[in-house]
Amino acid sequence: MAKNLTKRSEDYSKWYNELVIQADLAENSGVRGCMVIKPYGYSIWEKMQAELDRMFKETGHQNAYFPLFIPKSYFSKEASHVDGFAKECAVVTHYRLKDDGKGGVMVDPDAKLDEELIVRPTSETIIWDTYRKWIQSYRDLPLLINQWANVVRWEMRTRLFLRTTEFLWQEGHTAHATKKEAIFETEQMLGIYAEFSKNFMAMPVIKGVKTESERFAGALDTYCIEALMQDGKALQAGTSHFLGQNFAKAFDVKFTAKDGKQDYVWATSWGVSTRLMGALIMTHSDDKGLVLPPNLAPDQVVIVPIYRSDEQFEAVSKVAKEVMSELRAKGIRVKFDDRDTHKPGWKFNEYELKGVPVRLAIGPRDVENGTLEMARRDTLTKESISRNEVVEVIVPLMEEIQENLLKKAESFREENTHEVSTYEEFKEVLASKGGFIYAHWDGTNETEEKIKNETKATIRCIPLDAKEEDGVCMVTGKPSKRKALFAKAY
Amino acid sequence: MAKNLTKRSEDYSKWYNELVIQADLAENSGVRGCMVIKPYGYSIWEKMQAELDRMFKETGHQNAYFPLFIPKSYFSKEASHVDGFAKECAVVTHYRLKDDGKGGVMVDPDAKLDEELIVRPTSETIIWDTYRKWIQSYRDLPLLINQWANVVRWEMRTRLFLRTTEFLWQEGHTAHATKKEAIFETEQMLGIYAEFSKNFMAMPVIKGVKTESERFAGALDTYCIEALMQDGKALQAGTSHFLGQNFAKAFDVKFTAKDGKQDYVWATSWGVSTRLMGALIMTHSDDKGLVLPPNLAPDQVVIVPIYRSDEQFEAVSKVAKEVMSELRAKGIRVKFDDRDTHKPGWKFNEYELKGVPVRLAIGPRDVENGTLEMARRDTLTKESISRNEVVEVIVPLMEEIQENLLKKAESFREENTHEVSTYEEFKEVLASKGGFIYAHWDGTNETEEKIKNETKATIRCIPLDAKEEDGVCMVTGKPSKRKALFAKAY
Numbered sequence: 001m002a003k004n005l006t007k008r009s010e011d012y013s014k015w016y017n018e019l020v021i022q023a024d025l026a027e028n029s030g031v032r033g034c035m036v037i038k039p040y041g042y043s044i045w046e047k048m049q050a051e052l053d054r055m056f057k058e059t060g061h062q063n064a065y066f067p068l069f070i071p072k073s074y075f076s077k078e079a080s081h082v083d084g085f086a087k088e089c090a091v092v093t094h095y096r097l098k099d100d101g102k103g104g105v106m107v108d109p110d111a112k113l114d115e116e117l118i119v120r121p122t123s124e125t126i127i128w129d130t131y132r133k134w135i136q137s138y139r140d141l142p143l144l145i146n147q148w149a150n151v152v153r154w155e156m157r158t159r160l161f162l163r164t165t166e167f168l169w170q171e172g173h174t175a176h177a178t179k180k181e182a183i184f185e186t187e188q189m190l191g192i193y194a195e196f197s198k199n200f201m202a203m204p205v206i207k208g209v210k211t212e213s214e215r216f217a218g219a220l221d222t223y224c225i226e227a228l229m230q231d232g233k234a235l236q237a238g239t240s241h242f243l244g245q246n247f248a249k250a251f252d253v254k255f256t257a258k259d260g261k262q263d264y265v266w267a268t269s270w271g272v273s274t275r276l277m278g279a280l281i282m283t284h285s286d287d288k289g290l291v292l293p294p295n296l297a298p299d300q301v302v303i304v305p306i307y308r309s310d311e312q313f314e315a316v317s318k319v320a321k322e323v324m325s326e327l328r329a330k331g332i333r334v335k336f337d338d339r340d341t342h343k344p345g346w347k348f349n350e351y352e353l354k355g356v357p358v359r360l361a362i363g364p365r366d367v368e369n370g371t372l373e374m375a376r377r378d379t380l381t382k383e384s385i386s387r388n389e390v391v392e393v394i395v396p397l398m399e400e401i402q403e404n405l406l407k408k409a410e411s412f413r414e415e416n417t418h419e420v421s422t423y424e425e426f427k428e429v430l431a432s433k434g435g436f437i438y439a440h441w442d443g444t445n446e447t448e449e450k451i452k453n454e455t456k457a458t459i460r461c462i463p464l465d466a467k468e469e470d471g472v473c474m475v476t477g478k479p480s481k482r483k484a485l486f487a488k489a490y
Numbered sequence: 491m492a493k494n495l496t497k498r499s500e501d502y503s504k505w506y507n508e509l510v511i512q513a514d515l516a517e518n519s520g521v522r523g524c525m526v527i528k529p530y531g532y533s534i535w536e537k538m539q540a541e542l543d544r545m546f547k548e549t550g551h552q553n554a555y556f557p558l559f560i561p562k563s564y565f566s567k568e569a570s571h572v573d574g575f576a577k578e579c580a581v582v583t584h585y586r587l588k589d590d591g592k593g594g595v596m597v598d599p600d601a602k603l604d605e606e607l608i609v610r611p612t613s614e615t616i617i618w619d620t621y622r623k624w625i626q627s628y629r630d631l632p633l634l635i636n637q638w639a640n641v642v643r644w645e646m647r648t649r650l651f652l653r654t655t656e657f658l659w660q661e662g663h664t665a666h667a668t669k670k671e672a673i674f675e676t677e678q679m680l681g682i683y684a685e686f687s688k689n690f691m692a693m694p695v696i697k698g699v700k701t702e703s704e705r706f707a708g709a710l711d712t713y714c715i716e717a718l719m720q721d722g723k724a725l726q727a728g729t730s731h732f733l734g735q736n737f738a739k740a741f742d743v744k745f746t747a748k749d750g751k752q753d754y755v756w757a758t759s760w761g762v763s764t765r766l767m768g769a770l771i772m773t774h775s776d777d778k779g780l781v782l783p784p785n786l787a788p789d790q791v792v793i794v795p796i797y798r799s800d801e802q803f804e805a806v807s808k809v810a811k812e813v814m815s816e817l818r819a820k821g822i823r824v825k826f827d828d829r830d831t832h833k834p835g836w837k838f839n840e841y842e843l844k845g846v847p848v849r850l851a852i853g854p855r856d857v858e859n860g861t862l863e864m865a866r867r868d869t870l871t872k873e874s875i876s877r878n879e880v881v882e883v884i885v886p887l888m889e890e891i892q893e894n895l896l897k898k899a900e901s902f903r904e905e906n907t908h909e910v911s912t913y914e915e916f917k918e919v920l921a922s923k924g925g926f927i928y929a930h931w932d933g934t935n936e937t938e939e940k941i942k943n944e945t946k947a948t949i950r951c952i953p954l955d956a957k958e959e960d961g962v963c964m965v966t967g968k969p970s971k972r973k974a975l976f977a978k979a980y
Contacts, residue, residue, distance in 0.1 A: 027623075029556070031607065034557035034558070042553050042554045042555055046553065063529065063532050065526070065532055066526050067519045067656055068609075068642065071520060071521060072595060075595055076595055087586055087587070088586070089586065089587060090607070091583065091597050092580045092581060092582050093584065094581040095578075095580055096581075097577070097579060103566065105562060105565055105566055105572055107581050117580070119558075130519065130520075130526055133517075145529060149640075150558055154585040166558050
């Protein structure tokens, strides 16, 4: 199958869709808006999961599992929450099928549920209904729980990884004795997401707080990390919510403090999803396909043998296997592709498409000369290296590629971050260059809405490190204390 | 909270339910038949997952993810499959809620799906619909894929871990070029389940084949592992199905062989679920609570400090922390419970209830004498050990406890396995002793059904190692070539 990838410069959106499918990451299923995550894509997600899970556990969190279904009535208990999620959820109304008498099956009308069940779009309600039973005293706090799960939001327009009806994610749900601790937790988890993005995805992010209109339904504050994609659009890559006492009040979760007084507990929730896969793809990949940072690559090195005769194959394979075990002994994930069903050229393209960080090719002449041909996916450079120095060259190279990808992404973001003072300038930069735009805003919903309607740009966040300064809103001229970060977004 | 566990001998079923809840493994949720898996229970499940996942990957399998929802029409494509699963499934009919005008929400009648979606009870249909696109030639085979997922079966009577409406499991789905390879895979995966049960759960199992009436809906053969619980009832702990070409034909999945001929591919599927948690609990636990094999225990060793003054606490803690790091350096999972909110006696009970394999207590006198008190959960024995020999004693003890639990379970099974020749004897053994009963059976559905109706015992399997011999069916006197394994079952 000849794989021709549309160029990014021609049609970024088409390039993305083709890349996801051609690199064997995911595909659309027969179920509207639901994707199949293919083994190669899933193995990258597994690496993400493993690292995040480790970071969660190191900060004292434990995993648990709560039901997929939520009784309809639970949703009504937190007023803003139901408004935010009721419009887009899958509803289970029946629990049985029966023969339709025509060789098919039909829903059995006698098997109607008394109360409909919602397939969880997020689990605050079912979890807080449970926490009421778990929390009595300060001794039960903090309660630091995470869940890896599938959730469903009935999206009208879906795109692989970026927005799908069903997606995989983790959702942390914590309960605390004080407001201060809950805010600390909210910020700590945002910090973990940012650290993961930087150190594993090689993706720089801006940490910030959402405006009121973009807040999670039921939160007092929504923190987020925002990344800039190669087409100049922003992508929200993770959120962490300070929920105040909203859910505790809705589900009556009180605790007795050390001094004997009763109070509602303070809550947070935070999550990242398979959307990170979309972010990873759009941060690094190029016209030849996926580019993976070594820290998340299922195969960090692939070895391709080049040969004509069985004899050559044996000689080449011998070296390849030795190199493979030397590298594996150093903890490097190496694949030796000795399939005789595909030619070397096909394999070269395939592993470029799949973003394997380093490719080693070995032919009969290399065996003679004690060399290998090494190709880097990030720079697309090739060089001959000595077979005896494989370990010395490859081991530090992993770190080097990881850093190079981060630097490239940081430079790209720097080049595509702008500060403007007037609305005219704002519109001009948005139309001509895109990217992140810092501008003063008067803090009102109305102005935010106006900008969104007129330009399609939204406030991504008020960055946590935004410095306090006296300014005026670019639209209304009203006073502003700090700049907001604007962009068109996914 | 005083925790009083019903004795096994009084009411086994009540003992089980209380144990699951009191040991913080799981609890019922507000959603009918769906459980909440609590952090301690989930951490055991995570250990099971990790080991199984490793074993799957070592045998060449990769993980992937397929949609939660299955279009209704997919079910009708494989005739026996729909019969087996249509009766017990959750059906999504709508995709939106709206305000009901009374402060609650209602299903929006305008948001009815054209085709209803079934929440997957198992994923053969959606996966085979996908495999049609993935498989063209022998080069694409074998396709060895596993999925970790939640599934839903609308059970009328549910019990924590053993039978719940939603449960967690893994489902392997493989495609092969030949019948022989598919049968090899089916048996290989059964072998992995048996090995896991023995080496990690310390639970001996019988490997066998199900009779026609107990076969998976759509399979040509269902292999299973059967374990004996302490109340003399059997529990099916895992199944591996040889699906023949049934799903390939239903979903039109053909491949071109090396010789250019087209044929349908051969299939298997195999799964174990959170039901293994129930099996683990019922194999080893006692009247004091859970008993965990070290290979699956979240904490293998717990250290409890005993002290009155702050000074004593410091001296005791110093030793405890040293011991903890020495043991951790050897890869042992150690918890030091230094909470001042609970007394040592409470902690002793708590860790017995939670099945921690080894408890170490350290008091001021131990600090003086250079000793620790060591208690084994499996034998409930206590002894004083030298502080300097902690590593030498504890490290091999882990293996010893693991083996002891397996031996105990094997002895129990041996004592509760019977061979009978007449139906009278069969009924008598079943009524007086229970357990596994080997008996000749004529191989017909009618006789199997009659025995089930009259005694509630079912054929658990025809054991793979059943020796060929000439016998007569205990009920009909017709000839039989090998004994079947009967038991009452969960």
